[in-house]
Amino acid sequence: MADIKNRPLLEVRDLRIEFPTRRGTLVAVDGVSFDIAEGEVLGVVGESGAGKSLTGASIIGLLEPPGRIASGQVILNGRRIDNLPYEEMRHVRGHDIGMVFQDPLTSLNPLYSVGRQLIETIQTHSDLSDQAARKRAIELLGEVGIPSPKVRIDQYPHQFSGGMRQRVVIALALCVNPRLIIADEPTTALDVSIQAQIITLLKRLCSEHGAAVMLITHDMGVIAETANRVAVMYAGRLAEIGPVDEVIKRAKHPYTDGLMGSIPKLSGATERLVQIEGSMPRLTEIPNGCAFNPRCPKVFARCMDERPDLTHVGRSEVACWLYDQQMERTGSDG
Amino acid sequence: MLAFIVQRLLQAIVVMFVVALISFSLFRYVGDPVNNMLGQDSSTEQRELLRERLGLNDPVPVQFFHYVGNALQGDFGLSYRMGKPVDELIAKRLPATIELVAVSAVLALLFGVPMGVYTGLNRNSWLSRSLLTVSLVGISLPTFVIGILMILVFGVWLGWLPTFGRGGVVDLGVWQTSLLTLQGWSHILMPAITLALFQLTLIMRLVRAEMLEVLRTDYIKFARARGLRNQAINYGHALKNTLVPVITIMGLQIGSLLAFSIITETVFAWPGMGLLFLQGIQFVDIPVMSSYLVLMALFFVIINLTVDLLYYAVDPRLRSQHVGGAAH
Ligand SMILES: Nc1ncnc2c1ncn2[C@@H]1O[C@H](COP(=O)(O)OP(=O)(O)O)[C@@H](O)[C@H]1O
Numbered sequence: 001m002a003d004i005k006n007r008p009l010l011e012v013r014d015l016r017i018e019f020p021t022r023r024g025t026l027v028a029v030d031g032v033s034f035d036i037a038e039g040e041v042l043g044v045v046g047e048s049g050a051g052k053s054l055t056g057a058s059i060i061g062l063l064e065p066p067g068r069i070a071s072g073q074v075i076l077n078g079r080r081i082d083n084l085p086y087e088e089m090r091h092v093r094g095h096d097i098g099m100v101f102q103d104p105l106t107s108l109n110p111l112y113s114v115g116r117q118l119i120e121t122i123q124t125h126s127d128l129s130d131q132a133a134r135k136r137a138i139e140l141l142g143e144v145g146i147p148s149p150k151v152r153i154d155q156y157p158h159q160f161s162g163g164m165r166q167r168v169v170i171a172l173a174l175c176v177n178p179r180l181i182i183a184d185e186p187t188t189a190l191d192v193s194i195q196a197q198i199i200t201l202l203k204r205l206c207s208e209h210g211a212a213v214m215l216i217t218h219d220m221g222v223i224a225e226t227a228n229r230v231a232v233m234y235a236g237r238l239a240e241i242g243p244v245d246e247v248i249k250r251a252k253h254p255y256t257d258g259l260m261g262s263i264p265k266l267s268g269a270t271e272r273l274v275q276i277e278g279s280m281p282r283l284t285e286i287p288n289g290c291a292f293n294p295r296c297p298k299v300f301a302r303c304m305d306e307r308p309d310l311t312h313v314g315r316s317e318v319a320c321w322l323y324d325q326q327m328e329r330t331g332s333d334g
Numbered sequence: 335m336l337a338f339i340v341q342r343l344l345q346a347i348v349v350m351f352v353v354a355l356i357s358f359s360l361f362r363y364v365g366d367p368v369n370n371m372l373g374q375d376s377s378t379e380q381r382e383l384l385r386e387r388l389g390l391n392d393p394v395p396v397q398f399f400h401y402v403g404n405a406l407q408g409d410f411g412l413s414y415r416m417g418k419p420v421d422e423l424i425a426k427r428l429p430a431t432i433e434l435v436a437v438s439a440v441l442a443l444l445f446g447v448p449m450g451v452y453t454g455l456n457r458n459s460w461l462s463r464s465l466l467t468v469s470l471v472g473i474s475l476p477t478f479v480i481g482i483l484m485i486l487v488f489g490v491w492l493g494w495l496p497t498f499g500r501g502g503v504v505d506l507g508v509w510q511t512s513l514l515t516l517q518g519w520s521h522i523l524m525p526a527i528t529l530a531l532f533q534l535t536l537i538m539r540l541v542r543a544e545m546l547e548v549l550r551t552d553y554i555k556f557a558r559a560r561g562l563r564n565q566a567i568n569y570g571h572a573l574k575n576t577l578v579p580v581i582t583i584m585g586l587q588i589g590s591l592l593a594f595s596i597i598t599e600t601v602f603a604w605p606g607m608g609l610l611f612l613q614g615i616q617f618v619d620i621p622v623m624s625s626y627l628v629l630m631a632l633f634f635v636i637i638n639l640t641v642d643l644l645y646y647a648v649d650p651r652l653r654s655q656h657v658g659g660a661a662h
């Protein structure tokens with residue numbers, strides 16, 4: 001018991017995701033490791049193409065072929081889930097891990113009423129009768145802030161606005177109280193004016209239901225307000241991971257530092273521009289050494305041919321040669 | 335809902351009006367009925383008398399008005415060739431064609447949809463691959479070739495099935511059917527399969543393509559992420575969405591079954607409308623031709639109307655559009 005208590009809810013160990021192509025194997029995610037504790041919110045940031053979605057999809061076992069987990073492990077509550085047979089993994093999905101996708105307009109089946117989709121999900125993972133499931137569905141709709149849920153439950157997705165649909169999606173993800181929610185850019189497709197509401201709702205509901213969250217976003221402002229810890233991804237690897245205040249106030253990796261320059265001002269001007277020159281390399285063009293070296297303002301000789309691994313620096317872990325000496329110093333102590 | 339139906343009905347009436355106009359103009363511009371009926375060497379008086387009797391001397395709009403009025407009562411005039419009322423000829427032939435087309439449509443759906451679903455879900459199985467390969471043959475061989483091959487194999491070589499006609503029909507008063515006896519079925523089987531084959535392969539390929547498309551959508555991914563059972567995802571969420579576009583095509587395909595039935599009826603000497611029409615063309619039998627046109631148009635209109643209503647039943651987005659806007 002004690003052992004399970006001390007273990008994190010989710011452990012991702014050395015995850016490597018590959019795409020076999022005609023021109024050889026593309027490595028889209030390379031050696032990513034992190035934990036998510038019970039009830040914790042882990043923010044995952046990084047430019048588009050960094051491998052955030054693939055990491056999320058592989059945790060819930062929905063990586064689409066030809067993409068595949070080439071090595072590494074995903075462990076939920078001490079149980080390895082990355083190699084489960086389809087039927088067993090199906091029980092994990094929805095029941096233990098819920099997912100919220102980016103676009104609420106396309107996440108719901110247009111031909112099924114909202115209630116039917118909710119009831120179907122509830123009954124898949126429980127023995128509730130039709131009536132009880134319907135009652136639960138109405139409660140859920142109320143919980144996610146949909147007015148007059150008794151009427152709305154029989155309506156179809158197209159009768160809901162974008163924000164309302166994302167609330168339905170959240171209700172669907174939380175249906176049977178999963179321990180972990182993976183939210184992949186849950187507000188990117190929404191109107192700016194309702195993004196904050198949805199994030200607040202997601203955070204409140206997950207903490208009420210006791211679900212941990214892996215919140216994928218490229219909005220540092222959202223991370224600052226919502227997450228307990230942050231993981232910064234770059235070109236398929238973790239650049240930095242640590243407690244949110246540490247990473248935001250004392251960003252260590254030069255890439256994180258650059259991202260911080262792009263936190264939206266409180267005035268509401270949402271400026272998501274990454275203020276780092278250049279763009280992330282394509283998977284086929286990742287340079288030798290540190291993948292960030294073409295854009296790094298602090299690049300030096302070693303960065304050009306050796307790839308840095310994550311090492312503890314203060315309360316964070318950072319993959320950057322700048323902190324190597326420090327590591328050696330602490331390393332020689334212990 | 336009512337507004338929707340009324341709107342569609344109005345459209346249908348416009349279509350039928352235009353078709354009536356075209357088939358009416360056949361009388362005026364294709365051949366001369368008087369020549370056809372009396373022969374080249376009749377006297378001028380005889381001709382004039384007949385023109386008067388047929389109403390050909392009336393102003394054109396009046397003639398059209400009569401034509402529509404008569405057609406509405408099922409009166410399409412006398413066949414030039416057989417001298418019998420066209421509606422009687424049709425009444426004898428129509429059941430044969432309708433039964434042929436209906437059996438073909440049912441065959442095409444009954445096999446096409448499940449085969450499409452199967453090949454969509456099991457993209458790489460050997461059965462899918464062979465079905466797709468064989469279906470290429472079905473699509474690229476012309477109907478008459480398939481018909482003749484079938485006659486050769488099952489009629490001539492194996493001698494299992496009769497190769498022409500409807501066989502013994504059961505008379506139900508207004509309707510003569512070949513679907514109530516085994517012998518009738520043995521006659522309809524080959525023509526129906528021949529006619530169905532093209533549509534079957536088309537429907538299979540269409541369902542497969544739609545299925546693949548739908549399986550890639552976000553709502554299917556989300557359904558998987560919620561841990562729904564595969565059956566619920568494949569045969570519920572995915573299939574239902576697949577059917578929306580498939581319904582349209584199937585409506586069109588039943589139309590083309592009617593069109594292709596002309597060829598099949600010729601190959602199998604099937605005593606239906608198509609054969610009647612072909613003979614009508616040979617003898618420039620305008621009343622037969624024009625009534626065939628009108629009847630086919632009527633079928634198309636009815637099928638389209640049915641398709642629209644089916645759409646309406648399947649897709650809630652249409653329903654609320656016509657109720658008057660979505661609630662937000
Ligand atoms: N089917 C695929 N074939 C090849 N590469 C792919 C495929 N799908 C995704 N990728 C690559 O994986 C990388 C990471 O994608 P993704 O996880 O979606 O990034 P993010 O969510 O961080 O924007 C991208 O660079 C993309 O090019």
Ligand code: SF4
Binds near residue numbers: 292320322
């Ligand atoms: S390792 Fe070098 S190139 Fe990479 S981030 Fe650190 S300083 Fe920049």
Ligand SMILES: [Mg+2]
Binds near residue numbers: 049052053054184
């Ligand atoms: Mg993404």
